[in-house]
Amino acid sequence: MKNIVNIAYSYHNSNKGITRIWTTLPMDHPDVTCTHSPEEKTIDDGNNELFYFTLKENEQFQMNYSIDTYKQNEQKMLTDKEKAFYLRSGTLVVVDEQMRNLAHEITAGAVTTMEKAKAIFNYxxxxxxxxxxxxGRGTKSFLQAKQGDCGEYSFLFSSLCRSIGIPCRTLIGSWANGKMGAHVWNELYDEQAGxxxxDCSLASLQKKKKFQFLFSNIRTLKWTAYFGQLEGQRVVFSYDAELYLSPKYxxxxxxxxxxxxYPPIAPFQIDGEPFYWGYEAVDGCAPYLQPVYMQFDQENLSLKPNKNEHNYLGKWKITETGAQGVFLKLKNWSYAAFFVFFTLSLLLSSPLVSALAAGSIIVTCISYIARKERILLFTFVTLYFLLFFMSNVIKLV
Structure with missing residues (x-):
């Protein structure tokens, strides 16, 4: 079943001089609306398509396209190039003796690929x-600090899987609704399952902070379910981190x-050294493409650095379509109506206003249920407010 979303991406070159940009957005697809044509296209050994173009000062890049949300790829065979690509060692995803020893320790007693990967997931x-x-970014930083975001969880999982011969990749993408909902997760390769x-980071949050996404537009699963399945509300920008940039960076x-x-912003460290986004690469690679990486003109080093995140990632907005989109709008409208009627009910002793407040929150809860977001919780809340609604209707009769 398809769950199509509309993606609108834009980047405004508010910098001095030419800004060179690499992206994995599908710039040359026939159903895409785009202000620019790629100046160069490359396909790497992991089958990522990278497009390159340049923007002059104050030039605007805009792109709109529609895509199905992420689903499991059941590809049963990898080419030798693909396998080598997703077993490689890098700066962020490291495969070395330390990682191999740790991976063997974690997977002791496990036999199959899935058993080993599940042990790494639990760890x-x-x-x-x-x-x-x-x-800091990368496996080594995460091992030392014992804390990080979705990227670090994904880099570590990839490192440990690759260290014992399991092809693994980091998926760079976004939640499939709203603005700038960046997220990162993994895929491991199994010959039987593809x-x-x-998603280790979501599993960790669901295990340790169960109410983190209580009122969000994101479906949530039991933490153990994030090994092998996802909620179907995300899109992929690129498959794996550290993608080689051509033309050369x-x-x-x-x-x-x-x-x-004016030294530029260093948003994080790699191997204990500041990494200057937009002025250097990682051994010729973008640390990650979400969904772009760029190189600013050296002229910008004579100016105060631009601290706006859109200068480094651009902007994107993802809109759900079909029933998902309808129920999202209904949820937002009914939730706003609830607050209006609830406020009025505090000022007025009116069964009608109280009934409208209860009715609004019932519609909100039904929308959550229809979108498969915390179904059990919002079913209980619906029943509670339904009784409250009926009691106020009886007063009106």
């Missing part, structure tokens, strides 16, 4: 703490950056 979920934003979805020398009149 990652239980032994680390979700904290945003992290001070690519199996795993021309890193600026660290000393040039640090000694500039």
């Amino acid at each position: 990652t979920v239980t032994q680390y703490k979700y904290v945003y934003p992290p001070k 690519w199996v979805p795993v 021309n890193d600026l020398d660290k000393l040039t950056i640090v000694n500039s009149p």
Whole structure:
């Protein structure tokens, strides 16, 4: 069953000079509306399509497209290139002796690929703490700090799986509703099941902070279910981190950056060193494409750095369609109506106003249920307010 969403992405070059941009957005697909054509396209060994283009000062890039939400890929065979790509070691996802020893310790007694991966999942979920934003990015930072966000959970899971020969990739994407809902999760490869979805960070939050998403527009699962299944409310921008950038990324020398009149923002550290987003790459790769990575003109180092997140990621908005979209709007409208009528009920002793407040929250709860968000909880709340609604209707009769 398809769950189509509409994605609107834009980037405004508010910087000085030319900004070079790489993206995994589907710029050359026939059903896409886009202000620019890619100047170059490359396909890497993991089958990621990377597009390259440039923006002049104050130039605006806009793109609109529709896509089905993420679903499990049941691909049963990998080419040698694909397998090597998703077993490789990098700067953020490290495969070395330390990781191999840790992975073997975690999976002791496990036999099958799925048993080993499940052991790694349980370890990652239980032994680390979700904290945003992290001070450092990558496996080694996460191991040391014992805390990080969805990216760090995903990097560690990939590292541990790859260390014992299980192809694994980090999925860079977004929640499938609202603005700028960035998220990262994993897929591991099993010959019988294909690519199996795993979300360690959501599992950790559901295990340790059960009410984190209580009133959100995101469905939630029991924490153990995040190994092997997801809720169907996300889209993928790129498959894996550390994707090689072509044309070649021309890193600026660290000393040039640090000694500039206005050193740029370093949003995090990699291997204990500040990483300057937009001025350097990770061994020729973007740390991740969500859904873009860029290189600013060196001229910008003579200006105060732009602290707006849109300067580094652009903007995106994802709108659900069909029944999901209808019930989301209904939920928002009825929730707003509830607050209006509830406030009036505090000022007026009116059964009619109280009935309207109860009716509004009943519609809100039904919308949650229709969207499969905390069904048991909102069924109970619906029944409670239904009794309250009926008691006020009886007063009116």
